[in-house]
Amino acid sequence: MKIIVLIKQVPEMERVKFDTTRGVINRKSAGVEINPFDLNALEAALQIKEEFAAEVIALSMGPTRAEGVIKEAIARGADDGILLTDRKFSGADTRATAYLLASAIDKIGNVDLVIAGEMTVDGDTAQVGPQTAEYLGLAHIAYVTKLEEITEDYLTVVAPTWDGNYSKKINYPGLITVTKDLNTPRLPLLKRKLEVREAEVEKWGIADFETELDPQDVGLKGSCTRVRKIEVPSPVEREGKMWTGDQLREAITEVAQICQEKDRMGE
Amino acid sequence: MKEEIIKKLEEIVGPNWVDTDSERVISYSREQTNNAYDLVTPQPVEGSVIVKPAGAQEIAEVLKYANQELIKVIPKGAGTGLSANAIPTEPSIILSVERLNSILEVDEENLMVSCETAVTLGDLIEELKKNDKLYFPLHPGDEGAQIGGMVAMNAGGVRAVKHGIMRDQVKGLEAVLPTGEIVSFGGKFGKLLKNNAGYDLMQLLIGSEGTLGVITKVVLKLYPEPKATGTLIIPYQKRRNAFQTVPKILQEGIIPMAIEYMEKEEIEDAAQGIGKEWPSKEGDSYLMVILAEDKEDTLYDKAKVIGEICEEVGAGEILIAETNAEQQNILEIRSHVLPAIADKIVDSPDVTVPRSKLAEYLDQLDQLAEKYNTKIPVIAHAGDGNLHPIILKEEGEVPSYYDQLKEEIYQIAVELGGTVTGEHGVGMLRLKFLPLQLSQAEQQIMWKIKEAFDPNEILNPGKAVVKVLN
Numbered sequence: 128m129k130i131i132v133l134i135k136q137v138p139e140m141e142r143v144k145f146d147t148t149r150g151v152i153n154r155k156s157a158g159v160e161i162n163p164f165d166l167n168a169l170e171a172a173l174q175i176k177e178e179f180a181a182e183v184i185a186l187s188m189g190p191t192r193a194e195g196v197i198k199e200a201i202a203r204g205a206d207d208g209i210l211l212t213d214r215k216f217s218g219a220d221t222r223a224t225a226y227l228l229a230s231a232i233d234k235i236g237n238v239d240l241v242i243a244g245e246m247t248v249d250g251d252t253a254q255v256g257p258q259t260a261e262y263l264g265l266a267h268i269a270y271v272t273k274l275e276e277i278t279e280d281y282l283t284v285v286a287p288t289w290d291g292n293y294s295k296k297i298n299y300p301g302l303i304t305v306t307k308d309l310n311t312p313r314l315p316l317l318k319r320k321l322e323v324r325e326a327e328v329e330k331w332g333i334a335d336f337e338t339e340l341d342p343q344d345v346g347l348k349g350s351c352t353r354v355r356k357i358e359v360p361s362p363v364e365r366e367g368k369m370w371t372g373d374q375l376r377e378a379i380t381e382v383a384q385i386c387q388e389k390d391r392m393g394e
Numbered sequence: 395m396k397e398e399i400i401k402k403l404e405e406i407v408g409p410n411w412v413d414t415d416s417e418r419v420i421s422y423s424r425e426q427t428n429n430a431y432d433l434v435t436p437q438p439v440e441g442s443v444i445v446k447p448a449g450a451q452e453i454a455e456v457l458k459y460a461n462q463e464l465i466k467v468i469p470k471g472a473g474t475g476l477s478a479n480a481i482p483t484e485p486s487i488i489l490s491v492e493r494l495n496s497i498l499e500v501d502e503e504n505l506m507v508s509c510e511t512a513v514t515l516g517d518l519i520e521e522l523k524k525n526d527k528l529y530f531p532l533h534p535g536d537e538g539a540q541i542g543g544m545v546a547m548n549a550g551g552v553r554a555v556k557h558g559i560m561r562d563q564v565k566g567l568e569a570v571l572p573t574g575e576i577v578s579f580g581g582k583f584g585k586l587l588k589n590n591a592g593y594d595l596m597q598l599l600i601g602s603e604g605t606l607g608v609i610t611k612v613v614l615k616l617y618p619e620p621k622a623t624g625t626l627i628i629p630y631q632k633r634r635n636a637f638q639t640v641p642k643i644l645q646e647g648i649i650p651m652a653i654e655y656m657e658k659e660e661i662e663d664a665a666q667g668i669g670k671e672w673p674s675k676e677g678d679s680y681l682m683v684i685l686a687e688d689k690e691d692t693l694y695d696k697a698k699v700i701g702e703i704c705e706e707v708g709a710g711e712i713l714i715a716e717t718n719a720e721q722q723n724i725l726e727i728r729s730h731v732l733p734a735i736a737d738k739i740v741d742s743p744d745v746t747v748p749r750s751k752l753a754e755y756l757d758q759l760d761q762l763a764e765k766y767n768t769k770i771p772v773i774a775h776a777g778d779g780n781l782h783p784i785i786l787k788e789e790g791e792v793p794s795y796y797d798q799l800k801e802e803i804y805q806i807a808v809e810l811g812g813t814v815t816g817e818h819g820v821g822m823l824r825l826k827f828l829p830l831q832l833s834q835a836e837q838q839i840m841w842k843i844k845e846a847f848d849p850n851e852i853l854n855p856g857k858a859v860v861k862v863l864n
Contacts, residue, residue, distance in 0.1 A: 139718055142523070156526065160717045311671040314713040314720065317626060317701050324694060371410040 128181035128279065128299075130172045131232055133243040133256065134165040134200055136193040140248045145359040152249070152357075161196045164244025166203075166312035167305045172242050173204045173313065175277055182206050184235065188216055188227055194328040201323045202315035209235070213332035218347030221254040226349060228255070229262030230340040231331065240282070241302040245270050256304035267302040268295050272309055395443040395485055399465060403445050403487065406455045411493075413444040422488050425473035425480055426536070427823065430732055431741050433792050435478050436822055441485035442468075448493050450568060450576050450610040457608065458574030460487055460852050467572070467852050469604040471543030472514065474536045476732075477744070477821030479547065479603050483856055491542060494610055497521050502528065504585045505616045506565060511542025511609050528616040531557045531651060531686075534817075535729045542609040548601030550817035552728060553652045553684060555777035557617060559817070561600045566613030569599055569606075572848035577607070584613035598843065603819050603858035606847040620686035622693040623651075625721045626700060629677025629710035633657070633772065636681050637752040640776045642703045643683070644749065648696045652684040653777030654728060660735050660771055660784075665727045667734035672727060676710040681776065682728060684721075731773055735784070740792050742773075742782040743800060744824075745807035746816030749779040758806045759783055766795045770803075780816035804830050820858045828860055837862045 142157035172183045185200035185208035187193055197208035211231055219227065232238050241260070246253035253269070260267035268286050276283035281298045297303065333342055343349060370378035386392045395414065404412045413419070423438030447453045460467045466486040473480065482488065494510035497517065501507065505528060509518065516537035522529050534544060534551030543549075545567065550559040557563070566584010570576050579596035580586055599606055630636040636655055643653065657679045665672040674680060683700060687693040701712055715721045732742070747755045756772070763770040768788075774781040783803050785796060793799075804814045804827050814820075814827045828837065841862045844851075 141718055163717075163719060311673075312720075314627070314673045314715050317697055317712040317714045320714055321694060321698055321701070 128175075128179050128239045129235075129237055130175060130181050130183045131235065131238050131241045132165065132169045132172045132183060132185050132200065132205065133228060133241065133259065134169065134185050134187045134196050135162045135247045136160070136187065136189050136196040137162045137247055137249040143249075145357070147359050159192075159195065161199050162244055162247045162249075164246060164248070164305065164307060165196075166244075167307050167309050168242040168244045169200055169203055169205060170310045170312040171271075171274060171303075171305055172240075174274070174310065175240070176204070178277055179279055181239075184208060186228065186231055186235075187211065188219070188224055190217070191330070194330070197328045198323045198326070199315065201326075202320040203313060204315075204319075208328060210328050210330045211332075212330050213334075213346075215333050215342065215346045215348075218350060219345065220350035220352035221250070221252050221258055222351050223345050223347075223349035225255050225258030226262055226344045227340070228259045230336060232259070232263060234331075234336065234339045239299040241265070241300075243302070243304045245304045245306050253304070256302060260302035263300075263302070265300050265302050266297050267304075268297050269304045271303045271305045274309070395441060395487075399463070399487075400443060402459055403443065403456065406459065407445055407447045407452050411446040411448070413446075416440060419444060419488070422470060422473075422490060423468075423482050425475050425478070427476050427478045427481070427821070430476060430736050431739070431823070432736070433787070434741050434796070434823070436481055436483060438481045439484055442482050442488050443485075444470075444488045444490055446490045446493055450494075450570055453489065453491070453570045453608055453610060454574045454576050456487065456489060457570055457572055457853075461573050461850055464850055464852065466855055467608075468854055469546070469608045471512065471540040471546070472536075472538045474539040474543065475547060475821065476818040477815065477823040479819055479821040479857055480854065481822065483822075489608060491540070491608065491610070494542075498611070500525060500528065500616075501585065505618075506585050506613050507616055508566070508584070508611065508613045509541050510611055512540045515539050515541070515544065522616070527619055529619040530563075530614060531617055532560065532563060533725065533729075534560075535732070537729075541612050541614070545600055545609055545612050546602065546604050547819050548817070550775065550778060550780060552654055552725065552775060554775065555653055556649050556651045556686065559778075561597065563614045564596065564600055564612060565615055566611075567596045567599060567609060568611035570608045570610060572607065572850070572853040576610075578611075580613065584611075601819065603821065604854040605844060605858045606853070608853075620651075621688055622690040623684065623686045623716075623721065624693050624697060625715040625724050626681075626683040626685070626697060627674045627713040627715070627724070628681040628683065628700075628704050629674045629712075630679050630681070631677055631708070631710070633679040634753050634756050635707045635709065636679050637756050637774075637776060639681060639704060639707050639709070640752055641749050642707070643700055644777075646699050646703065648685075648699060650683045650696075650777065651686040652682070652775070654682040654684075655772065655774040655776040655781075656680055656682070656728065656731060657771050657773070660731050660773060661727060664730040664734040668726060668730050670723060670727055673713055673715070673724070674710075681709075682724065684725075738786060740785045740787050740796055741800060741823075742784050743803050744780070744782055744815045744818040745804060745812050746778065746780040747807050747810045747812035749777070751810040751812070752776065752779060752781075755781065755807065755810055755812070758810075759803070762799065762802055762806070766793075766799050768793065768795075768799075775817070778816065779812075801827065801830075822857055825857070825860060834862065 139157040144156035183205045185205040188211040243256035271284045273285035470490045495512040498508040534549035566580030771784045
């Protein structure tokens with residue numbers, strides 16, 4: 128059984144700052160880390176591996192420095208990893224990213240299951256997983272919150288649709304995207320982490336693809352989306368007002384008035 | 395409380411800031427000690443009054459009045475103390491400093507922050523998140539704790555191995571004396587690194603548990619934020635081996651930010667209590683080592699050496715957390731141990747021994763456990779030699795041997811060159827154990843100092859210092 132886990136290097140969102148005048152992320156303001164949801168995807172793969180001796184391969188697209196996340200995935204238990212990196216891959220939107228990931232999965236071959244995080248915390252689109260499945264012609268289920276049954280032929284999972292939780296079955300080959308509720312990702316072993324720090328990460332550029340990929344469909348060229356500007360709304364400070372005991376009536380009148388204005392009075 | 399006292403207090407701070415509601419008075423009179431060690435902590439008396447002054451000047455007037463009328467005053471922070479440090483035992487003025495809660499200045503040139511006393515540890519951490527370069531390393535536990543309280547208690551906690559305890563962070567301090575004078579220590583702005591002008595009264599106030607003055611403003615040292623941090627979790631089958639590891643790590647010249655020790659049952663209770671999972675499934679006890687270095691390579695070089703040391707002493711597979719979220723997760727679990735086990739425990743003494751004596755102390759604790767036919771789980775800031783051996787309830791009650799066991803826990807620590815309180819302070823809980831460690835002459839001079847600051851014994855009476863007469 129072969130499982131691919133899609134991972135992405137993202138800025139540490141808790142620390143990252145936005146350049147509001149230029150409308151871009153200030154990448155120097157924070158370090159980078161593995162997209163948190165991708166850790167849940169990796170953990171799911173490792174749990175399946177523990178049951179069925181699967182091979183788990185981490186796959187990412189990004190600049191060469193993103194090899195850190197591949198190493199991280201290997202330290203946490205992935206068997207191998209591939210970084211798709213080439214200047215021609217840069218500027219990709221979700222479509223071009225999904226196309227490239229799908230091409231790579233096609234090139235790897237004989238893949239039974241692809242697992243991705245529900246979305247990345249820097250893009251927030253939640254599109255890449257399902258789009259990759261569509262390029263590969265695979266069945267897919269998004270926002271998986273529970274693996275109910277793991278077999279060598281299919282998975283039964285729980286995923287929400289609107290207000291309900293549905294139990295769904297997916298035959299291999301297939302793709303799922305997972306939420307953070309699915310599991311608690313394991314930590315890497317120090318020993319393994321020290322080993323992979325020295326190791327080389329396998330990298331594929333555009334020249335490594337043959338028939339699997341059309342160069343017109345990757346990177347900026349293959350993207351339908353153009354980001355003109357990112358607006359960062361300034362934080363809204365909560366206003367507070369304090370009334371004291373002798374201002375009780377005044378306070379009640381004013382609170383009632385505010386609630387009425389904001390249409391919060393109910394029946 | 396007499397009507398005329400209430401009236402006078404209302405004159406000083408305004409009627410909105412004086413509260414006699416009996417439920418709120420009891421709530422303000424209690425502290426974390428009442429929750430953590432319920433069965434052995436004094437219950438507060440009724441009949442106190444809460445006063446919430448706006449600043450040092452109003453505090454000074456309240457204290458002058460209380461000193462003149464001989465009314466007891468309990469300075470009150472966030473109530474996160476753990477040795478019955480601010481519980482009134484007679485009707486008192488509960489002087490809550492909660493309105494003094496502004497961060498006054500983050501001084502990037504001097505690497506210092508000035509804050510009013512009631513700024514919480516959580517507020518400070520949030521404020522410093524806005525700063526790219528500076529941070530405050532200490533993390534005594536509850537982020538609701540107020541800076542002034544942390545100074546008054548000389549708090550320690552988890553991350554004290556590398557940069558020291560609260561005492562080592564304070565560079566300036568403003569306080570109001572029990573007689574009503576406002577004093578400032580550490581120069582005009584409290585930002586001096588060297589200052590030899592007279593006795594160091596600032597250091598005397600630090601750790602005085604609110605018995606010498608009411609702290610109103612604090613200047614703290616900040617540090618350049620380390621670029622690479624990592625938290626190691628090291629599992630052990632035998633706890634002695636965990637404690638043996640500590641001096642070996644330090645001997646290698648590795649000074650981590652924290653070296654914490656905890657046991658499986660307690661840490662799993664803590665994780666469960668906040669809906670999290672403890673990452674290691676191996677072993678019965680753990681060291682948690684937080685490394686903070688300038689470069690990732692240095693961090694890994696040190697982690698590697700620690701790995702080798704741990705292998706020698708027979709530790710299990712070491713895990714490493716590097717993402718902020720995962721490290722924060724571990725710290726949160728660690729910080730929740732005490733609340734999580736409060737139902738099971740009677741008390742948790744606060745001994746510290748020289749780090750070289752940790753393993754020996756553990757052996758003696760094991761002997762005590764055998765003697766009293768009980769278990770003595772331990773949580774410890776192992777890197778500081780600071781241990782909290784846990785005295786468990788028996789069938790939900792205080793065991794018959796409680797007093798004797800507690801005294802022996804302290805006695806063996808003192809014999810190994812240790813102390814009866816490493817970080818939680820004396821309060822009321824440890825007052826009777828002070829003579830195990832301090833001579834008559836030492837206690838006498840302490841009482842004379844108390845008298846010099848507070849001649850009428852109005853401020854936080856019955857805590858921290860034993861009344862010794864000539």
